[in-house]
Amino acid sequence: QSALTQPASVSGSPGQSITISCTGTSSDVGSYNLVSWYQQHPGKAPKLMIYEVSERPSGVSSRFSGSKFGNTASLTIAGLQAEDEAHYYCCSPASISTLVFGGGTKLTVL
Amino acid sequence: QVQLQESGPGLVNPSQTLSLTCSVSGGSISRSGYYWSWIRQLPGKGLEWIGNIYYIGNTYYNPSLESRTTMSVDTSRNQFSLKLSSVTAADTAVYYCARYCNGDSCYSRFDYWGQGTLVTVSS
Numbered sequence: 001q002s003a004l005t006q007p008a009s010v011s012g013s014p015g016q017s018i019t020i021s022c023t024g025t026s027s028d029v030g031s032y033n034l035v036s037w038y039q040q041h042p043g044k045a046p047k048l049m050i051y052e053v054s055e056r057p058s059g060v061s062s063r064f065s066g067s068k069f070g071n072t073a074s075l076t077i078a079g080l081q082a083e084d085e086a087h088y089y090c091c092s093p094a095s096i097s098t099l100v101f102g103g104g105t106k107l108t109v110l
Numbered sequence: 111q112v113q114l115q116e117s118g119p120g121l122v123n124p125s126q127t128l129s130l131t132c133s134v135s136g137g138s139i140s141r142s143g144y145y146w147s148w149i150r151q152l153p154g155k156g157l158e159w160i161g162n163i164y165y166i167g168n169t170y171y172n173p174s175l176e177s178r179t180t181m182s183v184d185t186s187r188n189q190f191s192l193k194l195s196s197v198t199a200a201d202t203a204v205y206y207c208a209r210y211c212n213g214d215s216c217y218s219r220f221d222y223w224g225q226g227t228l229v230t231v232s233s
Contacts, residue, residue: 001174003156034218036219038157038220045226046206057221089156091220093218098159098170100159101156
C-alpha cells in the first residue's frame, strides 16, 4: 500500500480559507467513507480533527470541515488563525484490516 | 479521559529487537470496539501506521513491516506492546501508541494518542 498523496505545503493569510487535498485510489479513499484528519504541532502528538470524512469531534472548531469526491478527500480550514499553523495528515483504511496515512502537509499562516 | 503512555529503551543496537510498551489509563483496554495501535514518525517525515491489536489478541499489521512486527496485549495490566525485529538505522523514529475506535459506536479514527517516544537505532 502506498501513502496517500498530500501537497507538501500550503499557506494562507489570517482570515482566509485553505484546502488540503488527500488523494488515494479506488482501493482506499475511494472505497471507504472513513477518511480522518489529524493536526500535529511541532513536538506534539497528532490530534484528531475530522473523522468519517466530514465529522468533527467535540471541541474541534467548526472552522474545520472535510469532504470527499471519488478518490480525493479534502480538509478545509476557514478563517485561518495563527494557531492553525501545523502539519496535517489524512488517514484512510486501505483494506478491511489495514490503514494508510498521507505524507502530510505543512500549513503556514502568513 | 483515556491516557496512553509509551515506555521502553530509547536506544537499540542495529539487528536487535525494538521493544515498547503502552500503558493505558482512564479506560479498559478490553472495551469492545476499540483497537490499540502503534504508529511511527521517522525524523522530519510523516506518520506510518505499524499495526493494530484487539484485546482478544487479533493483530493487523502494515504489510511493509509485517515480517518484523509482533504486537501483544496484557489485559491484566491494561497494556499492549510492540516488538520490531532486525532493526536498522531506518527504524529510528518517534513511536506513538494510540487508541483506534472502530466498533458499533464509531468508525476508523485514532481518538487518543500517547505523547510519543523517540527510539534511536545505533551502535
